[in-house]
Amino acid sequence: MEISVVGLSALVLLLLLFLKVPVFVSVLAGSLIYFINTPSVPPQIIAQRVIAGIESIPLLAIPFFVAAGVFMNYSGVSKRVMQFAEAITGHMSGGLAQVNVLLSALMGGLSGSNLADAAMQSKMLVPEMVKKGYSNEFSSVVTATSAMVTPLIPPGIAMILYGSIANVSIGRLFIAGIGPGVLLTISLMMLVSFLSKRRGYKPVREKMIAGNELTKAIGVAVLPLMLPVIIIGGIRLGIFTPTEAGSVAIVYALMLGVVYREMNLRDFLKGLKETITSTASIMIIVGAASAFAWILTRERVPQTITEFIVSNVDNKYLFLMMVNVFLIAVGMFIEGNAAMIVLVPLLAPVAAAYGIHEIHFAMVFIFNMAIGALSPPMGTLMFVTCGITRCRISDFIREAVPFYILLLTCLMLLTFFPIFSLGLVNLIY
Amino acid sequence: SSPAPAAPAGGESAGGAEAPAAAPVVIQIGYENHPGEPVDLAVNEWARLLEERSGGNMKMEVFPSSQLGSKNDIIDQMLAGSSVITLADGAFYADRGVPDFGIVFGPYLFPTWDDAWRLIESDWYAEQSGLLEEQGLKILSSNWKYGDRHTLTKNPVRTVSDLQGMKIRVPNNTIQIKGFEVLGAAPTPMALGEVYTSLQQGTIDGLENPLPVLYNGKFHEVAKYLTLDGHVRNFTTWITGTQFFNTLTAEQQQWLMETGNEAGFFNNELADEATEETLQLFIDEGVEVIEVDIAEFAAAAEVFYSLPEFTSIWSEGLYETVKEAMQ
């Protein structure tokens, strides 16, 4: 009986979602249906679950990096970084799109939040890309898909969580993430290059920049280029946490705004306003999604489906395939870390019983969750990016098709060739 | 040993005749520990015992890894009338309107575990439990050993002076913050999810918890010194809301509480085994285990009990009262 209530909730959610009701309201409406039909749960808990989904220190990275992106635009930092990036990558097809991908890999080295990464780059890179002739939807899709790299490159919250739930070495998981992270980065760059050629995003110069010109390009961007140095250095030296790094980035961007004299009080206030509205629209989806995830967990929906899979599959490869399909579906409805808490204890022992290496399975799991964040109906990464770049969801999805195919290909490689996950770990340990 | 049932159980609704064989009472039990930890195994045992004892009349759904929400969230849920149970301890009850309860989380309060077990059977404890019930929270079982809390650090701690200025991650409550401050450390509240990387990079120097929690978080991969300082003997309790508890029949209430205590004994055996096993795992994985002079630490911590932060909210002579109650 409870299951039918959950089914109705999900139905209402999907119906409203596709009827142009704001995403967070659709999700809240789904939860509302559950709460009015479940008298054993006091209804004010629904409000608690939405707030609880937001009250988390690691999530502070989102407003911080949104603001960092915003203020880098107004202070003239983005412009200089992009000039430099264009000078360096100008000989490549779709140079700025490549920069977008590479920057996510770099960001991955300091934060574990794909949402923060996507939010910052949507603010900072996409407008510059559009100015240089890239389409908004292409820029948005590149930003959102490349943000998937961040949780794979250490450090990542997902790995820490996985390690502590499934009793796997977090240090080894960190190392294991590098392989899939690099695989994804390189294949994304290849795809971007291929698509850019077809779209006619031509190189702006013939050869790679060198000599005097290079020195000049670095000179223009030297202060902005110090930012990643300061942030990565600060984290590695233990001065601040990855979350706090966002506030350091804001302070640095504001300082440069003063140095370059490009940002006035009006810009500052405008930036503040953009930060607030973007943060609120992202976080309220996160909060609503976490309330809905709570309902699914409480009614043991993912648990029940898992038990069904486990008791009906008796082949290692079939099991992995079923897990892939199931996890992508789960990832569409439940935020990755919340899903992990529920499903890892159920699936990891079964995987071990099939003789699947624990680290290999962890990578497959984490990669699946990352894909879910990108796919409709509830892919948070997609909504965050589109919310900021104002890209229409329909345009985004159409543009994303080749990227989805690439991601699924990477997933298959990762699933059936453990070497991608285990190669580096075996080399080091 | 079980806590003395302080208040006459379930006034209003329990008075009625034996309930007809209706749908079973379903209770959700939520806690932070991950599957496989002693607490989790013992909770599953509790669920099994309860279903068996009640002849299927009561069912317990188990939610590990904070799946139902944080401890404070679950406490708010039970205060709203939800049929939930969670694990909490004195530090939380101090924040929920029973300030004296906080003392059971003070450093080096219990010389031995038996002192703790005597305290939970004392009149003082029954009185505190009664005060908690007035706040809407009913303690179901108190005989659960959560474990001795020890300290894991990046640099060795052999004496109290080694702790000087060390940034030790503690849970975000005054009792645990002050408990480390009096030892000279710089207590640093931080979300547990951020601790691993913060330790790795040296943003903080260490953390404290019972051994199984320290081990499961894999913190020893990045902090190699384990000091067995046992600063808190952490017994823990299970609570539910009085609002829900009072909807149960007297019989159901009794089933729930007695199976809880039975599962508690089961837990304590597992916890002792787990402590030994975990200690061996730490050694096997290259952690230096440091035995310290507990008396030195306890002496340094004694000033905790006369800090104005606490004496101003505690009943007068609380420390002496509690010491006496555990005789």
Added chain:
Amino acid sequence: MVKNKPLNYLLNLDLVLTGATFLVLVTITFAGVIMRYFVNRPLVWLEEVQLMCFVWIVFFGAGAAFRTGSHVAIDMVVDRFPQQLRKITEILIYIAVIIVLCYFMVQGWSLVQQMGQTNRLTNIFKIPYTLIYAAFPIGCVLMIINYSIATYTQVFKPMIFGKEGDA
């Protein structure tokens, strides 16, 4: 949208408040880094104040996000509807959103009342949770107001006065 200046300030009060809160958030976080690393005295109250600021920013800002059109919606189905059906759908969407937000406002308010009755406070500064959670029902009210204004100007006004009425 609104030409009246004082009214404009009033309508942007939420942004003024959240903007100031955000500056506080960045400042205390930065100060926390300095106090922990350079002074070796970590701010023990940091976490609870950060979270309070965060909750305020999100819920007070969520109304403003309707004004700037920052809330995402999936448009691919409705935009293919014939004109007449689209108009009806947009009215129904409006009603549905208002119902949902009203429900959450009421439940948020009960949660705030519960915090008041049980007198729940933060650990260090003893800030009442009523103050923190009040952001939720107030945010719902702000969303209802802002969503109504936005829907009126973008959907109903052109529907009544034709597209030119928008100028």
